[in-house]
Amino acid sequence: MAGLIKAWVHGWALSRGVGSPVAEPDGYRLDVGRPGHRVRYVLEHAGSVESRASALTEPGTWLKVSASREEVERTVPSSWEVGPPEYLMSAPLAMRPVMAAPEPYRAELVGDGVVTDVVVRAPDGSRAATGRVAIAGDTAVIDQVVTEPEHQRRGLGRFVMRRLDEVAVAAGAERAVLVATEEGRALYLTLGWTVAAEITAAHLPEKN
Template sequence: MIDFWTPVSGSRAGEVVADWVWGWALSRGAPDPVTEPDGYRIDVGLPEHRVRYVLPDPSSVGPRAAELTEPGTWLKVCGSPEQVRAGLSSRWTIGAPEYLMSTELGTHPPTIPPDPYTLELRSTGDVHDAVVRTAGGECAAKGRVAVRGGAAVIDMVETDPAHRRRGLGSVVMSELTHVASVRCAVRAVLVATEAGLALYEKLGWTVESPITAAHLAAAPTLR
């Protein structure tokens, strides 16, 4: 468990936050982020994820949340669940701990998947998807990288439960960092769940900040 906290504004971690915000929007096909006095806003536009605010300092949670009432509003805060909960009413649902992580990119040769798996890369502009497939063509593991300038954001990395503990997550990460390096990115950023933290640390990634998500869910429909 990571239990430290250092405000990220104006620091290297603040630059990592900015890299993540812009790369995440690119990865998800969302509009460019809007800079706010307390962080960033992304108008995602989905019914259950209408808008996302990324706040580098947990002290801004209370003032920002006081203005927000619409279901589908999300906060992503550089702080622990305890710090974020202190600024929120009971209407907000708080997610499990996450971690903002980064790594410097150098020469990253891709890793060949073990038999009988094969690796497929699909690119659309600056967004690249790596998919590990079974002999029958099913998706066993996948991930995405969005490259913007010198920064790359790793996103949506997932291994099918039936194919875990076979090194496929490492294969996907190796391919994504290789693609980012070839396209001149010098740093990669991601947000890890608790389950993914050990893998990324093993691969040389460093935790920059804890991340806590909170959202306003729609009220249940009465029947």
């Protein structure tokens, strides 16, 4: 579990263009530096949630915890907002035949070999679906997979994931990890991914 979390944290930092994660006794700190998301602590277990949440008071602070929503919600002070359940998932990677984009869509790759976006465009040139992969050592971290509402249920999510796999294998990655929403988990399970742990986010909101 610690290895999966380490890989995900480092890949997420690459994907989001933030500084390298700083190791902490209970996980990692990422200095994100963005409105509403100033700093993020990724905790490997629920044991330190209470002490962390009590000591951290700066709005825009986030905790991402390998624990159930119920565990986090009953531990953090009421000033923290707790998000819905998410899931740390993983899958082995292997070379497979290249998949073409479903008609009438077309796909393109944008990136530098470390972080690569798959962009699927509709016939009018608008974005129909996107996804990103960041390569951290032998692990590919999948991030920001989105299908626009008007293009859903047309196989684009499945295509984007397959294309990201192809990019990752070509870069030498041997496994892939991601953190999925409840909705995303359903798709990824059908693609051979497995759930490694429940993940819960909590944050101190910034006031407007």
